[in-house]
Amino acid sequence: MQFDPFVIPFNIGLYFILIYAVVRCVLWFRDLSRADKLRLQRGFFGRPFAKSLKEIFMESLIHRKILKSNFRLGYMHMSLAFGWFLLILFGTIEADIFGTRHLNPPYKAIFFKFFNPEHGRNGIEAFYAFIMDFLLAFILSGLLLAVIKRFSSRVVGMKKTTRLKTLDKVALTSLWLIFPSRLLAESFTSAAYDTGSFLTGSLGSVFASFLPVNELAYPFWWLYSISLGTFFILLPLTRYMHIPTELFLIFARNSGIRTGDHYGAFTEIQTYSCSSCGICIDTCQLNLSTGITDIQSAYLLKGIRNNEDVKDIANNCLMCGRCDQNCPVGIELTPIRMIMRREPETKSGDNGFFEKYFPSHVKIPVPKTNGSLVYGWLPAVKTTKAEVLYFAGCMTHLTPAIKKSMIKILDAAGVNYNFMDEEGGVCCGRPLMLAGKYKQARELINYNSKIIKQSGANILVTSCPICYKVFRESYYLNIDVYHHSQFINSLINEDVLRLRFLRKKITYHSPCELGRRSGVYAEPKEVLKHVGRLQLTRHEDENAYCCGGSLGNMHISYAQKKKIASDAAKDLTRNNPDILATACPLCKKTFSPVTETPVADIAEIVAEAIILSHPDKKNYSKVISLKEPVDISE
Amino acid sequence: MKNKVIVIGGGTAGMEVAGQLAKHDCTVTLLERSAETGGHVRDWYHLFPDRKDSREVINYLENLIRHKSISLFTDTDVNDIVRENDFFVVRTSDGKELQADAIVVSTGFDLFRSERKEEYGYGIYDNVISSADLEKMFRNDEIKLQNGNIPSKIGMVHCVGSRDEKVGNVYCSKLCCVTAVKQAIEIVKRIPEAKVFCFYMDIRMGGALYEELYKEAQQDYGVNFIRGKVSEVSQDIDNKLITKVEDTLTGRPLKIGLDMLVLMAGMEMAESGQKIALSAELDTGENRFFKATDLHYGSNKSNKNGIFYAGTCTAPMNITETISHARAAVIDVIDYLNDRSN
Incomplete structure (x- = not known):
């Protein structure tokens, strides 16, 4: 058996993280409610499992959602995740086929070049070496983008990137070191044995011309192993915990588990699935209009992970749900924030080192009415019967x-x-x-x-x-x-309400609570199409703005709310509609003072268009059949 | 050669400035965007605190501008003001290019559009009117509800569009309180059996003889003053306005059915003034009114040498203050012209 002491750090790290991930998953599973446990068990033997595998491939490896919204950022994530995955996969195959024996321990695949320096000279071997070099180059290109993003986020098309804590920085450094050290180690070894493909081979020859490559190779293999080991050991304490957690999250979500209003294991899984990519910061209107950049969901989740007091962060939010829509991991950010606004039952304390790996979190129960009533003085009301x-x-x-x-x-x-x-x-x-x-x-x-x-x-x-x-x-x-x-x-569909066409250009603003938070997008637009010409904007449906008047935020000033409102109104009225329509009294109240365009609720527009005396008017009689609204649970 | 001055805005301030400048040997061009000079005073019936007929003020101002050195252009909007060397060029909406040595901006104020406080129901409920609408009723001598009946319970809502962060106006318009008191008295004078309620946040009676008027309203006319902001208004089946308000002195929520509700609309920087501020790069304050160079001794001076302010385009003012401010502007203009010719 081929062995060298330098693989020890890698091995310690790898086995640690594997055991840790299993233990953590078991703990999370134990904390799930009975119903959720059943869901998960059923999901394991059913369609959700296949669906999850597909989603893991598309989102955790390819990063399809990020690619769609921001190509450069998506490429960065894809090259690191998918590239690394392929490198490991192909490395394992390589070690199995071209190594001295089959079924090798994992380190043989990772450090294949060290143990088989002569590999890749010609024929199929050279082709395989080319693939491995190509994958390494793919990852390194993403890494380059990541390094640049740290220093200038605009390059990858992001206005803001998340700020990091110290451990994150150490982990980030070790992550950054992994691939360059592999590149150098492989290049030096290739140069020493005159092997290697287009990347490691040519780089090796360049180094060989002025460096003692034989002596240099070994320390860099050590560096490569130490970087990997450090990264794995620190992973549970950093945002990179999202890598293993996200797999569990995808599976749990596809099995039908939702956040609800209970702080439990699923909330925690979601909290740890956040990679702090910062997309929520970029879509947040508090950032876009008022320059507030420290309260977005990435920071909320980070605060929860670190057991910090997140009350101020949780409360300073419009609760518009734009970040939920754009979160590439699909975390239910706003429902989690709703929970964090409630009073916790236990206070979070300082965690010791061991507890850092297995943190105990605050308990936030769903409050029930009991004992003395706050609104007991409300008078009893009698109502008359009606349909x-x-x-x-x-x-x-x-x-x-x-x-x-x-x-x-x-x-x-x-x-x-x-x-x-x-x-x-x-x-x-x-x-x-x-x-x-x-x-x-x-x-x-x-x-x-x-x-x-x-x-x-x-x-x-x-x-x-x-x-x-x-x-x-x-x-x-x-x-x-x-x-x-x-x-x-x-x-209108039942033909009990007859409307005339108003010949007006109407732009519809979808209210957050009706649209994103309740899933009602189509009906308001259907109604408007009956009475006017509906003009589409770049902010339809899930991409709708928040008007800024949200009841959810008592932290920002009226001036800041007004700024959000006028920025949104300006954009919505860009193609000069006759009416800016909305379906929410609060949106109407918020937009009216900040735009020259008349703002009206759908009901007002419809009321204006009513044809009153219709000769054969049917009266609304029975309970009408309506489609069930889309179920999006909080 | 006579100095030429252009006065933008033919309300109280603009007319006063034009008249006084003409007396002091200037050639004045007075630009008014509406068809008539006189501004808001024309819409008002009586002026506080002495209930002087506003027509007396209009007569005084009209006589003042009847002067050979004053040329008046009505229906004329100002597009922009450009400085060219030593003089200004004012381009108007009808394509005129007027030259002047100095400019006085007296664009005045706009009355807050009460529709913007939708919860009070202006433009939605029949008998919710603004203070300006009530003045018209006084002038026509018919205080009537939409259905022709005489109102017996009338509410006056103070601070509509003033001291209200939600509409973006944090300042006090300072004249609405006394207007409400004056109008309340006028209503009781005309309809002796009417009950009038004033809903206020604070009563601000800072002017000469205002406090006396406030006392008179309570003692002699039985006007009720309730300290609390109206939260919402709805209409019942008999067209009564169900007004919800908290009496903050007794700490009780109230619900009153009223026949008529009068909204004391505040004063805002005129839209036409904002347009001029943009095109001529004149400084405006947080409250959007023109910002004078100094609050104490430079309240007529703008950030552009040669452009001056007069009247309510700088802050809410009553007629007395507007006329004084206009006269002060005249002194600054003459100083400026003298300094220039020396």
Whole structure:
């Protein structure tokens, strides 16, 4: 058996990281809820497994999503991940075929050149050596980009890159050293034996002309091994933990596990799957408009990993979900942030060295209402029976034009409805949830639930996407919840609402809570197409802006919110629409003061287009059939 | 040769400047973007604190600019101002190129568009009107609801578009408080059985005789002052305006059904003034009004030598202050012209 002491650091590192990864996965699995464990077990023997393998190949190795959005950055990630993967794969095959024996220990593949210096002189061997050189060159080109990115992120098409902690820097250095040291070690050995392909061979000959390559080769093989070993040992303490964790995450997600509002093993897996690539910083409007660059999701997750107090980071966010859409790993960033806004049950303490590898995390339980009620003084309300319940919501009461339009539409369509908060109602609870006050929110939810149940309605229509989201996800009601844009769309489709064409150019701004956070993109646009000419912008659907008026952020000033709003409005009205349409009273309120273009809610536009006296007008009669909204769970 | 001065804006300040400059031997061109001179005063009925008929002020100003050295161009917008050597060239919307030795900017203010505070329902509910609308009603002598009835419960909302970060105006317009008091008295005078409620954040009665008027409103006219901001307004089936407000002195939320709601619109830098600020590179402050070189002794001077400010284009002012500020601008212009010819 071929052996040399220099392979020891590599071996220690490799076996350490393999054992560590297994132990960590077992611990995570143990912490999953019973239902999630079952999901995972089922997923292992079903389609999710194949799907995960495909996803791991496409995303963890090829980095398809990053390639699509930013080629240079994608190339950097792909060359390092996919290149390294191929190098190991081909190295193993090489060692197996051309080595002295079959089924070698891993180090034989990694240090093949050292043990087989004569390899690659001619024929198939030379061709194989060419492939190996080519892969090394591929990785090195990515590494070059990575080094440049550290010093100037703009080169790879990024405006910002993440800041690192000390351990990350040590790990980063060892990662950077791996491939250059391999290149040099192989070049020196190749020069000594006059082998090597286009890269190591030619570089070796150059070195041989002025360097004592025979003596130099050995120390560089040591350096190569030490870099690998250091990298593996430090990996669990750094952001590179994302490499093994991401595999587990992809499998868990494909098995149907979601974050929910519980801080548990899955949240932790997601936290460790973040590679700090910084794409979330680039898409964040707080960065783009107000230059705030220390609160984005990459920093939130890093803070959670390091057991820091992340309250300020968690609270300083518009909760628009743009980063979720753009995260190449697909981490549920905004739901995690929602959890981090709540009060933790235990405080995080300082971790010892061992605990750094197996950190204990804070517990953040889902609060329940118990004991004394904060809103116990709210009066009991009696409702009349109705088929459809209309809940305008606080923000709609502050934008009465929308409320008035909705009443006109409901009346024109002959809907048998009951205006639940006509006299002013109780808040839906979402603003409190956004502020981390789940317990208080639950009280309001219970209060409203009683009223809704009493009414006997089958359908709840709301004008506010903020209410819509919470009604749909956090109320345990046997009732269909619709945003008014969906309801109007169904009224049009059922032909109980006749509209004329307004001959206006309309640009639609998709509200965060309705679009990205609830998955309703199509219906509002369908409605608008009935009444006007819909102009598309570069910010449709998932790419929509946040208006900046978010209830989710109480940290930034009005001036900063206004800056975000006016930047967004400016971009949205670039092709001079007659109306900037939205489907959210808060978006309307935020955009109105910052743009010359009239801003209107869909309901207002539809109300203007209503043809009132229609001769054979059918009245809205039965519960209409609507497609189930897309399920995106929080 | 006589010095030529162009005055941009024919409201109170512009007319006063033009008249006084003409008296001091200047040739004045007065540019007004609307069809008539007089500015906002023309829309007002009575002026506080003495309830003087605004037409008296208009008459005074019109007499002042009836002068052979003053040429008036109405319906004329200013496109830009360019300095060429020693003089200025003003290009107007109708293609004129006017030359002048000095320029006085008196573009005044715009009344805050109350539609922007949608929660108050201006333009949505029938009987929500602005303070300017109420003045028109006074002038036409018919304070009526949309359906022709006489209102009996009337609310006045202070600080609409003033001291409101959400609309981007942090400053106090300072005249709306006294306007509300004046209008409240006027309403009770005309409809003695009417109940008037003023919803205020702070009552700012800083001018001469304002405080006396405030006292009079409470003692003699029974106007109710409620300290609290209106949060939202809705309309019930009888067209009553259900107004939600917190009485912060008793710490109680209130809900009042009113017949009519009057919004005390604040003052904002005129849009036409902002256009001029951009084209002539004149400094503006955080509040968007023109920024004078010194708040204490240079309140008429701009950052461009030879361009001066008069009136409410620099800050909210009442008529008295506007006329004083305009007269002060005249002194600065004459100083500038004298210095130049020496």
